[in-house]
Amino acid sequence: MATPMRIENDLYDAAKAVGAVMSRSAAQQLNHWARIGRELEASGAVSHRDVGRVLAGLKPYDDLNGQEQALVRAEWVERIAESREELDFAAEYEAAGITGWVEADAAGVTVVHGSAASEE
Numbered sequence: 001m002a003t004p005m006r007i008e009n010d011l012y013d014a015a016k017a018v019g020a021v022m023s024r025s026a027a028q029q030l031n032h033w034a035r036i037g038r039e040l041e042a043s044g045a046v047s048h049r050d051v052g053r054v055l056a057g058l059k060p061y062d063d064l065n066g067q068e069q070a071l072v073r074a075e076w077v078e079r080i081a082e083s084r085e086e087l088d089f090a091a092e093y094e095a096a097g098i099t100g101w102v103e104a105d106a107a108g109v110t111v112v113h114g115s116a117a118s119e120e
Contacts, residue, residue: 002027011030012026015030046065047068090113
């Protein structure tokens with residue numbers, strides 16, 4: 001029996017793309033990845049204590065084996081994504097009284113905001 005759950009869009013998109021190559025649906029690919037993760041975490045080849053110490057900044061990343069490094073990288077990706085979602089530079093600039101700024105959009109195109117447009 002399947003249990004519904006929410007999946008981040010980027011993870012779903014990746015599962016859909018990889019699943020197509022592997023002749024799996026997105027759901028099948030996500031289940032495949034989950035099983036691999038479960039087995040990896042349960043294996044004796046991974047020291048969760050050492051992984052935790054690296055994530056806490058108490059141990060060098062290079063001291064981990066390949067499987068442990070993969071877990072650390074996956075956690076870093078999640079943490080970075082969460083941090084990026086919390087960013088709101090427009091609100092910070094407004095609170096600081098900054099009325100104009102320039103940024104690049106997702107396609108790399110320059111976008112001018114506020115009074116920065118009049119300074120060009």
